[in-house]
Amino acid sequence: MSASGDHVEVAVIGAGNIGLAVAYYLVRKYGVSRIALIDPRDPMSxxxxxxxxxxxxxxxxxVMTAYTDDSIRLMEEIARESGNRINMTRRGYALVTRRSDPADLVEDLYRGYAGQGExxxxxHDSGxxxxxxxxxxxxxxxxxxxxVDVLCDQELIRKTFPAYARDVATVLHIRRAGSISGQQLGQFMLEAVRSAGGWLIRGEVVGAxxxxxxxxxxxxxxETVRLCAERxxxxxxxxxxxxxxLLGEDLPVSCVYQQKVAFEDREGAVPRNLPFTIDLDGQELDWTDEERAILAEDPATARLTQFIAGGIHCRPDGAESGKWVKLGWAFNERAGDPHxxxxxDDHFPDIVLRAACRLQPALRAYVGRLxxxxxxxxxxxxxxxxxxxLIGPMATPGVFVAxxxxxxxxxxxxxxxSICADWIMGGQPAPYARMLSLDRYRDPELMAELAGLQSRGVL
Structure with missing residues (x-):
C-alpha cells in the first residue's frame, strides 16, 4: 500500500477468524472486492x-441457538464446497453430571430449543x-x-461411555456439535477474499x-500510512x-484470560471416539493434606483449595488415528488486560488434570507426570x-462491530x-440480528430476561 492514500469500500480491522468471515461474506454475498484486512500480526495468530x-x-x-445453528449450516456449506478441508466432525457434546434428576438442565434444553423441544x-431412562x-x-x-439425547440410565451410560466415572448419573448428548479446524476455515476464507481482490495490510490502526x-x-x-474507507x-x-x-466510543466488553493444555495420551486414557465432554459439576480438587496446606498459605493459590464451579472439559485432539488430548476449564472470572x-498460571496443567480425573479416572496416570x-x-x-x-452498527455512522x-x-x-455483511450492505439480516447488536441494550425486557437466566452458556 502506498502512502498516497489508497481507497477501499470496506476496511476490516482485525484478521482473526471473525474479521476474515466478515470479509468473506462481503465477497460471497455482495460481490465486494475492494476490501482491506488490517492487522499488525499474521492472520489468525x-x-x-x-x-x-x-x-x-x-x-x-x-436466539443463541438459532445463531449457532445458522453458523453450523454455513460451515457445512464450506465443508461440502471444499471437500471437508475444514475437517468437520460430529461426535457431539456430552454434558455430564452426577445428578440423577437435573430438571433445571432439561429446562434449559427446552428453553434453548424453544418450540422444537418436543x-x-x-x-432415555431405565424404562x-x-x-x-x-x-x-x-x-x-x-x-x-x-x-439432544438425555441419558438417565446408568447402565446405558456405562455401556456407551465406559471411560466416564461410575457415579455419572446423567449425560446430555448434544448431537449437532463437534469439531473443525479453525485454521483451515480461516485460510479458506482468506484465499477467497484475496482471489476477489481484497488484501492484507500489516499494521496497527492508530487514528481514524x-x-x-x-x-x-x-x-x-x-512509517504511518493512510487508507480511505467508505465503511x-x-x-x-x-x-x-x-x-x-479511536472513534470516541466505548463498548461494554471485558477480556477474561482462559487456559488449556494438550498432551500426548500415551496411556490411551481418553477413547478416540469420545465426544467433547464437559463435567458440569463443581468440585474441590483432590490435594494431599500437605499440598492443601502449602496452597492455602499463598493468597494467590488459596482459592485452589476451595470449591470451584464446574465446566472442566476434555476431548481427543487431532485425527482419530492420533494420540493427543485437550483439557480446558474456563473457571477464571477476573477481567484482565490484553495489552x-x-x-x-504455571499451576494450571496440574489443576485441570486433577479436575478431569474425577470424570475420567484413567487420566490419573498423568498426575505429576505430564x-x-x-x-x-x-x-x-x-x-x-x-x-x-456484538454484531452490527456502532454509534458512528458507517462503522460496524463484529x-x-x-x-x-x-x-x-x-x-x-454473514450478519455483519448484511448490516454493512443494507441487506436483510436474520430475524434475531437486532438482539445481537448494541440495540439490545435499549430493550429492558430482553436484558431483564438475560439477567434472569441461570446459565450464560460459558464453557
Whole structure:
C-alpha cells in the first residue's frame, strides 16, 4: 500500500477468524472486492490460534441457538464446497453430571430449543429400550442425528461411555456439535477474499477520522500510512475497545484470560471416539493434606483449595488415528488486560488434570507426570456481561462491530460474518440480528430476561 492514500469500500480491522468471515461474506454475498484486512500480526495468530475448535448448537436461549445453528449450516456449506478441508466432525457434546434428576438442565434444553423441544429432545431412562439411543458411531457430520439425547440410565451410560466415572448419573448428548479446524476455515476464507481482490495490510490502526470517507492512519514498520474507507468494521478481538476509543466510543466488553493444555495420551486414557465432554459439576480438587496446606498459605493459590464451579472439559485432539488430548476449564472470572504479558498460571496443567480425573479416572496416570512436550496455552475471552456477541452498527455512522464472541468465536464466525455483511450492505439480516447488536441494550425486557437466566452458556 502506498502512502498516497489508497481507497477501499470496506476496511476490516482485525484478521482473526471473525474479521476474515466478515470479509468473506462481503465477497460471497455482495460481490465486494475492494476490501482491506488490517492487522499488525499474521492472520489468525492471536485469539484464533488458541481456539478449542469446537462447535455446538445448544444454548440456554433460543436466539443463541438459532445463531449457532445458522453458523453450523454455513460451515457445512464450506465443508461440502471444499471437500471437508475444514475437517468437520460430529461426535457431539456430552454434558455430564452426577445428578440423577437435573430438571433445571432439561429446562434449559427446552428453553434453548424453544418450540422444537418436543421434537428434538429425547429422554432415555431405565424404562426406555437401549436401542432407541444411537451413539456416535462415526465422526462424519453428515451421519449424525439432530437434537439432544438425555441419558438417565446408568447402565446405558456405562455401556456407551465406559471411560466416564461410575457415579455419572446423567449425560446430555448434544448431537449437532463437534469439531473443525479453525485454521483451515480461516485460510479458506482468506484465499477467497484475496482471489476477489481484497488484501492484507500489516499494521496497527492508530487514528481514524471521518471526512467523507474514513481516513485511517496505520502504523506499519517505520512509517504511518493512510487508507480511505467508505465503511469500517471493528473486528479487533481483545482490542475492540481500543478501536472504539479511536472513534470516541466505548463498548461494554471485558477480556477474561482462559487456559488449556494438550498432551500426548500415551496411556490411551481418553477413547478416540469420545465426544467433547464437559463435567458440569463443581468440585474441590483432590490435594494431599500437605499440598492443601502449602496452597492455602499463598493468597494467590488459596482459592485452589476451595470449591470451584464446574465446566472442566476434555476431548481427543487431532485425527482419530492420533494420540493427543485437550483439557480446558474456563473457571477464571477476573477481567484482565490484553495489552500486557499473558497471565498464564504455571499451576494450571496440574489443576485441570486433577479436575478431569474425577470424570475420567484413567487420566490419573498423568498426575505429576505430564508427558514431555505437553502444550500449555491460553487466550482472552472477549465478552459482554450476558455472554452474547456484538454484531452490527456502532454509534458512528458507517462503522460496524463484529466481536465479543467469548469462547465461541470459531463456531460462530460464519454467522457473524454473514450478519455483519448484511448490516454493512443494507441487506436483510436474520430475524434475531437486532438482539445481537448494541440495540439490545435499549430493550429492558430482553436484558431483564438475560439477567434472569441461570446459565450464560460459558464453557
Amino acid at each position: 492471536l485469539t484464533s490460534a488458541q481456539s478449542g475448535e469446537n462447535y455446538r448448537n445448544w444454548w440456554p436461549h433460543p 421434537r428434538v429432545i429425547r429422554i 426406555s429400550p437401549h436401542a432407541a439411543y444411537r451413539p456416535a458411531v462415526s465422526a462424519a457430520w453428515e451421519d449424525a442425528p439432530e437434537g 477520522e471521518r471526512a467523507g470517507p474514513f481516513a485511517l492512519s496505520i502504523a506499519s514498520g517505520d 469500517v468494521v471493528n473486528a479487533a478481538g481483545p482490542f475492540l475497545k481500543d478501536v472504539a476509543r 500486557g504479558p499473558e497471565p498464564a 508427558p514431555r512436550g505437553a502444550h500449555h496455552y491460553g487466550g482472552y475471552y472477549t465478552m459482554t456481561g450476558e455472554n452474547w456477541p 466481536g465479543a464472541l467469548s469462547g465461541f468465536g470459531t463456531m460462530a464466525a460464519c454467522a457473524t460474518g
